[in-house]
Amino acid sequence: MKKIGLALGGGGARGLCHIEFCRALDEMKIKPSIISGTSIGSIIGSFYAAGMSGAEMKELAETIDLFEYGKMIDISILRPKGLLKGKRVEEFLQKHLPVKTFEELKIPLKIVAADFWNRKQIIFQSGSLIPAIRASISIPAIFEPVRIDGIIMVDGGTVNPLPMNIIRNSCDILIAIDVSGKNVPSRKDQMPSIFDSIMMSYQIMETVFVKNQLEIVKPEVYIKPDLINIQILDFHKSREIMESVKNDVRKLKSDLKKLKGRKYFKLLKREV
Numbered sequence: 001m002k003k004i005g006l007a008l009g010g011g012g013a014r015g016l017c018h019i020e021f022c023r024a025l026d027e028m029k030i031k032p033s034i035i036s037g038t039s040i041g042s043i044i045g046s047f048y049a050a051g052m053s054g055a056e057m058k059e060l061a062e063t064i065d066l067f068e069y070g071k072m073i074d075i076s077i078l079r080p081k082g083l084l085k086g087k088r089v090e091e092f093l094q095k096h097l098p099v100k101t102f103e104e105l106k107i108p109l110k111i112v113a114a115d116f117w118n119r120k121q122i123i124f125q126s127g128s129l130i131p132a133i134r135a136s137i138s139i140p141a142i143f144e145p146v147r148i149d150g151i152i153m154v155d156g157g158t159v160n161p162l163p164m165n166i167i168r169n170s171c172d173i174l175i176a177i178d179v180s181g182k183n184v185p186s187r188k189d190q191m192p193s194i195f196d197s198i199m200m201s202y203q204i205m206e207t208v209f210v211k212n213q214l215e216i217v218k219p220e221v222y223i224k225p226d227l228i229n230i231q232i233l234d235f236h237k238s239r240e241i242m243e244s245v246k247n248d249v250r251k252l253k254s255d256l257k258k259l260k261g262r263k264y265f266k267l268l269k270r271e272v
Helices: 012-027 040-049 054-063 066-071 087-096 129-136 194-217 235-243 246-261
Strands: 004-008 034-038 109-115 120-124 146-148 151-155 173-177 221-223
Touching: 004 012, 004 040, 012 040, 012 054, 012 173, 012 235, 012 246, 034 040, 040 054, 040 087, 040 109, 040 129, 054 235, 087 129, 109 129, 120 129, 129 146, 129 151, 173 194, 173 246, 221 246
Parallel strands: 004 034, 004 173, 034 109, 173 221
Antiparallel strands: 109 120, 109 151, 146 151
16 A cells, blocks of 8 residues: 655745645545654644644634734744744644654654754654744744754754655655745835845745755645745634635645546545
8 A cells, every 4th residue: 555645845824724735635535654844834744643633723723813823922022033932832832732742643744944053954753742843933033043952943944845855765655735825016016025025035945945856856746826925924814825725625636536546546544
């Protein structure tokens, strides 16, 4: 029986749509054998690997209102190393994540972060889960970097925005979900704000990296929703984000059915 790998990319709030693709896999009774995640992909990947269904994750996302998202904003004031401290995000994960270690997960998971000073990729796959997620989501200038085992770490998207390659050899069928999205200005000559300049430059680098990786890794299924003008902190738009990927969910199902039709793999029945 073929093994399925699921790679979930980074993209801030845009990554909430990962939930819809997890729901699609549930509906098709396809269970990944391994998952990888960067940034928001590490969060959704952790919940999914812990045993939460796509439907359960969607219910959780939709019960968090603007006030709840506001409670997760802890602005760093004294000698700030980022806009947000990130402690309240950790508290949210402590409250809602069903497990706290990689070893407790029902599906093996790899999380990507970046060693800031040594400019290299760090892959977490054992030990405490929440510190690994916190490192992976540390978008420069947005979240303060974190120190783990003496290493200063920042967002995994700086080194591997769509971590397909780290699970390629562990699966037969690789599904990669790219949530980098796109920004469309109202005018071609529109000048970006300081924030837009930083985030868009970051996004340009990620796009080039993913394009190069696609030529090497060659996932069997690659999905890239448009996610037009959704910003990285637009978590209050969760319903809009998930609604916007309906056509992409259909494409995922269609691509998987085509593979099945070619007898490329047997659908994995979800364990009861």
